[in-house]
Amino acid sequence: MSKKLKKIAAFYIIGFFTLFSVCAVPMDALVVSAKGKTEIQKGQVWQALKVGDKVSKGAVIQTGFNSELILKIKESTVQVAPMSRVTVEQLSSTESKDNTKLFLDTGSLKSNVKKTADKRVGFTVRSP
Numbered sequence: 001m002s003k004k005l006k007k008i009a010a011f012y013i014i015g016f017f018t019l020f021s022v023c024a025v026p027m028d029a030l031v032v033s034a035k036g037k038t039e040i041q042k043g044q045v046w047q048a049l050k051v052g053d054k055v056s057k058g059a060v061i062q063t064g065f066n067s068e069l070i071l072k073i074k075e076s077t078v079q080v081a082p083m084s085r086v087t088v089e090q091l092s093s094t095e096s097k098d099n100t101k102l103f104l105d106t107g108s109l110k111s112n113v114k115k116t117a118d119k120r121v122g123f124t125v126r127s128p
Contacts, residue, residue: 027091027098028054029071029078036067036082059088063107073100075114076123083107097122 031038031053039046040053041060055061055071062085063069069080073091080086084107092099097120102109104127113123 025093026057027073027093028056029073029088029091030054031069032072032077033068033070035069037064038062038067038069038080039064055088057088057091061086061088074098074116074121076100076121077112078102079110079112081108081110084109093119096120100124101126103127 031049031051034049034051034053038049039062040049040055041047041062046062049055049061049069061069061080063080063082065082067082071078071080074093078086085105086107086109087103087105088101089103090099090101098116099122101122101124104125109125111123111125113121115121
């Protein structure tokens with residue numbers, strides 16, 4: 001193989017690995033506590049959430065009266081208060097950063113954001 005072809009092959013191999021090292025990998029949030037009426041929307045139907053369930057990007061979750069939900073996202077936790085509705089807009093991880101974006105439509109939540117080993121953490125909650 002000529003030197004020129006070796007250089008081109010090396011360029012493509014390095015580019016391939018670089019591309020996949022910066023691509024975002026989806027994450028899930030884990031339900032670690034569910035008290036009272038806690039639900040997730042699946043299509044047009046609301047289903048009960050229970051401990052151990054996974055919540056993914058795009059999910060809409062809500063809590064009822066006297067209800068509470070705690071999600072674990074990597075090392076961080078999100079406590080969703082009673083009478084709240086939250087949309088999970090982003091849950092992803094790259095080699096250098098974990099990203100979480102939540103939209104709080106109504107109600108309130110409390111978050112405890114913790115750094116993961118050797119990674120930055122992007123954590124955003126927005127509301128109307």
